[in-house]
Amino acid sequence: MGMDLLILFSVVVVSFKNKPRSGMQLTAWGMDPLHSWHWGFAAAGFGMLLSLVIYLAGARYLPAEAARRGAARAARPPLDRAARDRFALLIGIAAIVVIFRGAYEQVGNTIALWADSGVDREIAAGWTIPMTWFQALDSLIVFAFTPLLVARWARTHGPFAADGRDPARRLGLLPAQVAPVLRTLVAAGRLYEGEFRPGGTGVELCDPEVLRLIRRDTLARLRNEVAPVDAAVLGRFLPRWHGIGSARGGVARLREAIDQLEGIALPFSELERVILPARVPDFQPRMLDELGAAGEVVWVGQGAIGSDDGRVILYRREHVASLFDVPAAPELPTELHAAILKHLAERGASFVAQLPEAASRPDSVVAALWDLAWLGLVTNDTFAPLRTLGRTSRGPRGRFTLPAGGRWSTLASVVGAPPADTVRAHTRALMLLERYGVVSREAAAAESLTGGFASVSGVLRAMEESGKIRRGHFVDGLQGAQFAHAAAVDRLRAARDADADAAGPPVVVLSAIDPANPYGAILPWPTEGARRAAGAKVVLAHGEPVFFVERGGKKLRLLAPVDDALLPAALAALKRIAAARRHRQLRIEEVDGVPALHSPHAPLLERGGFRIEPGALVLSADD
Numbered sequence: 304m305g306m307d308l309l310i311l312f313s314v315v316v317v318s319f320k321n322k323p324r325s326g327m328q329l330t331a332w333g334m335d336p337l338h339s340w341h342w343g344f345a346a347a348g349f350g351m352l353l354s355l356v357i358y359l360a361g362a363r364y365l366p367a368e369a370a371r372r373g374a375a376r377a378a379r380p381p382l383d384r385a386a387r388d389r390f391a392l393l394i395g396i397a398a399i400v401v402i403f404r405g406a407y408e409q410v411g412n413t414i415a416l417w418a419d420s421g422v423d424r425e426i427a428a429g430w431t432i433p434m435t436w437f438q439a440l441d442s443l444i445v446f447a448f449t450p451l452l453v454a455r456w457a458r459t460h461g462p463f464a465a466d467g468r469d470p471a472r473r474l475g476l477l478p479a480q481v482a483p484v485l486r487t488l489v490a491a492g493r494l495y496e497g498e499f500r501p502g503g504t505g506v507e508l509c510d511p512e513v514l515r516l517i518r519r520d521t522l523a524r525l526r527n528e529v530a531p532v533d534a535a536v537l538g539r540f541l542p543r544w545h546g547i548g549s550a551r552g553g554v555a556r557l558r559e560a561i562d563q564l565e566g567i568a569l570p571f572s573e574l575e576r577v578i579l580p581a582r583v584p585d586f587q588p589r590m591l592d593e594l595g596a597a598g599e600v601v602w603v604g605q606g607a608i609g610s611d612d613g614r615v616i617l618y619r620r621e622h623v624a625s626l627f628d629v630p631a632a633p634e635l636p637t638e639l640h641a642a643i644l645k646h647l648a649e650r651g652a653s654f655v656a657q658l659p660e661a662a663s664r665p666d667s668v669v670a671a672l673w674d675l676a677w678l679g680l681v682t683n684d685t686f687a688p689l690r691t692l693g694r695t696s697r698g699p700r701g702r703f704t705l706p707a708g709g710r711w712s713t714l715a716s717v718v719g720a721p722p723a724d725t726v727r728a729h730t731r732a733l734m735l736l737e738r739y740g741v742v743s744r745e746a747a748a749a750e751s752l753t754g755g756f757a758s759v760s761g762v763l764r765a766m767e768e769s770g771k772i773r774r775g776h777f778v779d780g781l782q783g784a785q786f787a788h789a790a791a792v793d794r795l796r797a798a799r800d801a802d803a804d805a806a807g808p809p810v811v812v813l814s815a816i817d818p819a820n821p822y823g824a825i826l827p828w829p830t831e832g833a834r835r836a837a838g839a840k841v842v843l844a845h846g847e848p849v850f851f852v853e854r855g856g857k858k859l860r861l862l863a864p865v866d867d868a869l870l871p872a873a874l875a876a877l878k879r880i881a882a883a884r885r886h887r888q889l890r891i892e893e894v895d896g897v898p899a900l901h902s903p904h905a906p907l908l909e910r911g912g913f914r915i916e917p918g919a920l921v922l923s924a925d926d
Contacts (some may be wrong), residue, residue, distance in 0.1 A: 462499040462507040538846030545819040552585035568605040604676040625730035652710040685709035740791035749824035810872040815839035874911030882924035
């Protein structure tokens with residue numbers, strides 16, 4: 304009995320140190336409540352005593368809070384009468400609290416007595432639940448229901464601090480009790496961890512469904528943030544997006560221009576003489592050769608245009624596999640074509656002189672090479688062959704075709720192994736965003752994209768959900784969902800709100816097939832007769848097409864009325880078109896389908912500098 308009292312005394316003493324009773328409860332679970340309670344209390348007391356010893360032994364490793372408190376006590380002045388009265392009051396309150404706690408702690412005994420007398424604890428096969436197990440019901444409920452309550456709380460709240468102080472405050476628990484539960488929920492994927500709020504101060508947690516709702520509402524707000532602009536604003540935006548009239552030059556600027564022109568088929572003559580110079584003021588053909596020789600840019604033929612030109616597509620080498628579909632080997636016209644293709648496939652990049660029958664039939668070999676190039680089967684590491692295409696020279700033995708210099712190789716060897724479909728779709732979506740700024744069904748249709756808009760819409764939606772791009776109705780007249788980079792949306796809004804000077808050159812001259820010209824591709828022409836054709840030019844005034852000059856320069860169409868303030872600049876744009884022609888003049892024989900001299904617009908053109916000649920209105924760049 305004396306030993307029992309000693310153990311009980313140790314339990315009581317340690318209990319005054321605010322140590323939890325759960326250890327006693329859990330230790331006594333498996334012990335007989337009638338015969339082994341001595342051992343249960345003994346084990347609990349020993350565990351509490353051991354924890355106290357560990358605490359005292361390791362106190363020196365804790366922060367020096369106790370030392371600071373001791374120093375503060377030493378510096379305190381002696382207690383005066385009022386302080387002693389307050390201290391006595393506290394002692395009285397402490398005595399009352401001890402009595403209250405003594406009564407309150409009998410709850411555990413009450414549960415045990417209730418379980419013993421009022422609960423049927425017998426289970427099948429005559430086994431009875433020990434009465435002491437009911438002592439741990441409160442702890443068991445905490446362990447069982449805390450994860451459910453925390454998870455439910457997280458489903459009804461936004462991002463919260465990872466230390467758990469917010470749910471702990473609501474549930475009446477300590478953060479230390481909630482933190483392990485939160486870590487378990489994160490590991491199980493029930494909570495996401497990250498920095499979600501702009502004003503957050505550290506790692507936060509959030510329920511996945513709550514995060515999806517926040518993202519959905521945020522995206523919906525962003526979609527409605529920008530009112531749609533009209534077609535003229537897109538006509539102002541696209542030339543600026545492509546850097547038309549940019550003052551920056553050099554190879555670096557050429558790389559940027561190629562990034563935006565990547566993947567679209569354009570006549571090489573138009574690309575090198577008109578489209579690239581419009582973006583790079585100091586453009587020289589050798590700059591394009593440098594990129595080709597360095598392996599940065601690959602060109603792919605897409606069909607001949609006559610005997611001296613053809614459509615080509617430019618690709619950055621790292622993107623060619625994702626953007627270019629190597630065509631299936633067609634039935635080749637001759638055995639020479641097959642022999643050349645086999646030689647390049649087996650031996651790799653080769654000069655013309657290394658190809659079969661190059662010595663005996665050079666002209667035939669060059670012609671066969673170009674046939675293969677326009678089929679998209681072979682390419683060259685320079686652009687020089689494209690410039691000399693169709694040219695001949697006279698030598699001692701008569702006329703001969705200029706050799707197609709550089710090394711030729713198969714496109715299959717350049718492309719390599721095809722990437723995954725998702726990678727291809729992602730690269731194509733980025734290509735459209737880079738080229739048009741705003742991607743819609745019309746943009747995909749203008750590109751003749753394999754699979755159409757549906758082939759990239761899934762990737763675009765995923766990019767929007769991840770916050771990389773935005774979706775909305777940005778341009779009136781475009782159908783369906785529209786996607787754009789945030790920078791493109793800002794610049795589109797700037798093109799709508801800015802005055803004429805801030806919005807860029809009020810009048811620009813573009814090739815009709817330039818991707819910077821939205822008309823005839825993304826937007827319809829305002830009138831009939833205009834079309835996207837190689838060699839044709841279009842004049843945009845504040846984004847609206849006003850003049851269309853057909854290839855050959857003999858036919859002119861007025862597409863829209865010109866504001867009086869912009870008329871001189873628009874007519875000066877026609878003079879720039881004249882300056883680029885061989886004789887530095889523009890000879891218009893027909894205006895809107897009517898002979899130029901009988902056109903109702905003839906007086907307007909005369910005021911702009913055109914002079915009357917037999918059968919035509921002529922504008923000279925030197926006048």
